[in-house]
Ligand SMILES: O=C(O)CCC(=O)C(=O)O
């Protein structure tokens with residue numbers, strides 16, 4: 001992989017940060033890039049060399065379509081369609097297909113324990129690669145924080161291990177629905193690795209909304225609430241970025257609908273493994289801040305209601 005230093009695009013348009021993961025370390029294109037990224041609550045990261053996103057992009061454009069292909073009953077079944085049939089009753093809480101009322105997005109949520117059974121094989125492999133990349137980024141960030149390494153697993157709810165909750169979530173923005181794209185929220189967990197190809201995402205910075213446009217060949221990494229709570233009283237506080245997706249206007253079929261998908265890293269949901277969200281303070285150690293399951297329920301419920309937002 002070439003280093004970003006030789007690339008003409010070493011700064012993003014508004015001075016948001018851009019990094020590359022190299023031998024397990026994050027290299028930002030400017031010297032104090034990490035410090036800015038921790039404050040912004042997000043940064044762009046170059047996709048690893050050879051990244052293939054075709055299965056995820058195909059699923060994002062198809063999961064909500066009826067399983068039956070309109071080209072005829074004899075047409076071979078498309079394994080990327082017909083996923084509205086998977087519900088939380090079959091898969092468990094916060095899993096499966098959700099059609100939102102107050103937002104344009106219709107979504108598909110799936111934890112890693114289900115990937116092999118539910119996703120087409122090529123998508124399950126892409127999900128694993130995105131999870132491994134997200135965890136490598138999380139380790140690289142933790143290594144630069146004011147947090148002793150021997151506390152990492154407990155402090156981060158075992159999210160770096162197979163006990164963690166690793167979810168690949170898809171958004172399809174329905175332009176015919178007259179609503180906001182996706183309500184204001186902060187992601188709940190540690191890091192999110194987001195794939196998008198269209199404009200529409202905005203972040204809140206000091207009370208003003210700023211568009212975050214996709215840069216080809218990169219993902220957007222968001223820090224979530226768990227990271228913000230853990231680090232708030234440390235020498236290296238990390239902000240969880242408040243963000244939203246603006247309404248996508250109908251194009252009369254002139255362009256494909258906006259989609260996005262993201263790998264979310266959250267703590268273990270098993271209370272015997274992870275009692276909840278911790279805050280760290282040098283000299284005092286870890287202190288329990290909130291139970292994780294209830295915290296997650298609140299954020300998700302508030303994000304998708306008409307009159308609330310997914311902040312905390
Ligand atoms: O669609 C996007 O750009 C953002 C999606 C998002 O914020 C989310 O799924 O949590």
Ligand SMILES: [Fe+2]
Pocket residue numbers: 185186187243
């Ligand atoms: Fe988000």
